[in-house]
Amino acid sequence: MSANTVLFDFTIDPSRIGDDSLRADAVKLIRSELERIFSDLKFTYDMHTVDGYFVILSENKILITIRFYNQGLITINIEYYLEDAEESKLNFDTSKRLENTLAKKLKVLNGQILPPIKRGNLPRYFPSSDERIIEYDIDKILFEERSEYQKIQIVHSKTLGNMLILDELQNIADVDLIYTETLMQRGIENYKGKEICILGGGDGALLYELLKEEPKYVVMLEIDELVMQACNKYMNSICGDVLEKRKGDNYEIIVGDCMDYMKRFIQQERKFDYVFGDLTDIPISETPTGEIWDFIRSILEHSFKILKPDGKFLTHGNGSSCPESLRMYEDQLKLLKPPVKFTTAKAFVPSFMEEWVFYQVSLA
Template sequence: MKTMRTVELILRQKFDSDRSKYLPPIKRGGYIDIYMTSSDERIIEYDIDQVVYEARSPFQKIQIMHSKTLGNMLLLDELQNIAESDLIYTETLMCRGVENYEGKEICILGGGDGALLYELLKENPKHVVMLEIDEIVMQACNKYLSVICGDVLEKRKTDQYEIIVGDCVEYLKKFIADGRKFDYVFGDLTDIPITDAPVGETWDFIRTIFEHSFKVLKPDGKYLTHGNGSTCKVQLRLFEEQLDLLRPKVKYTTTKAFVPSFMEEWLFYQVTFA
């Protein structure tokens, strides 16, 4: 039986063409699904060789896969989230080397993989509170992704930080009622939706997060969040239009980084009051 490469060579010779190209076949029906998509829906084949962990929480499907080149990788609802290779993602999100977190009050919305909390604590903040809804994600990452989160998910409260398990919107409402303010708020939640208009449940959630986050931000504070792949021009523009609608008015800058496990460049936002 001839291999695909052999067939390709025969066709090239027969038709006297140098334009043919060997395309490896897509492997279907395997025990491990090694295919995912980029933000602009290109098919990406990963060198995944093992399912390390799999469970379903009340909120989502949770998987940790092992990649030969990326290490252990967290997938939520079958979308790649972060891998052991992805320190650049966290460092770009927090603008390491640019922002000064020493002595600052910080709130993380989401962040269940623990990577952002772990890296922020190295910057000697005054205190960090993290609001994460999914306890099972944290348990899985604590066990199988300690390369990126260290031991911060071992405890729920220390002198340096507190992890609150629950709906971040409800806790933001409580912070607003209590008059609690932060120097930095991180939106480490859902990516910008890939839609043609800013409508639907996820966009409503993003607007709700904006509304509440800026009410707990100090006047000179910053809201930092991830966006989506830098090729998603329409969706990024829609996101920026939502920022432009905020009152009081805000201004923003962006940074970019190539994230190894995403296999593409990702955009991040830094938002302050205008």
């Protein structure tokens, strides 16, 4: 079951919006065409507004809003509710034909129809890195709970497999090995016999792949126990059994705040060959200020205090479509003391449906 919203947008000469007679003709024409699909439409309400005029039409289970903006925009929003087995009177093909008919009869400058937006019992939409809406073919929710730190969902996609969603943001899916391999620079970095610290990494994918490289020891610091429990049950294709065992001959998972443990490592003078920042992505913001940016700077500063002189800090950045935020992150790297140098790598991540940027940082 879902509530469906179909959106039509038309741009016309603004003078036609301000003319009462022309606007009335447009309403009559739009209603006439809609009644070919919804035969029992009733005129429910209309009102003049500061920026234009709007009309509400309704039928059983259907609400239609037609809005005229003085600037020359007409929007038509059609909302209706469907049970699972019920067929819509307004599928995408029907909508395209309706848009084409209205565009011709209204003599618009341009028009557009969007496929139905489905809202209800399944999450279907998640944002891209630059906050564009992406629709996924999700057919079931496998897990949904809220921990002390975040909302955790694991959903199933017909094409991507199981996906981990944290606070409404897509994190990793069964098909996303390329994400982990690019983060760890598989085939470029040599992890054999090395000591490694993972900050975050609660889905277990990075730890699982690193252990295949025969490291000396890996310690993973993850704050959210519930994320690991969920991934252990539903994301085995990417994490194997490492979240089940929690400790092996050459690895250990510690549940706690990574900042607290890094401070302990600094006091103990414990050093690593590699530190992975598998935590929050680079924020999308106008300036590098705020709580998340402060957290990122603190992570960078503490990470280099537990790295060996020839060690590396590796982390994920954000989408290639966010160059301003990536530049601000690189500006923060340039402010680090002692100075560092960095390289980047890119990969198209299937479940993100976009190219992602990864950073490799070492002392200059």
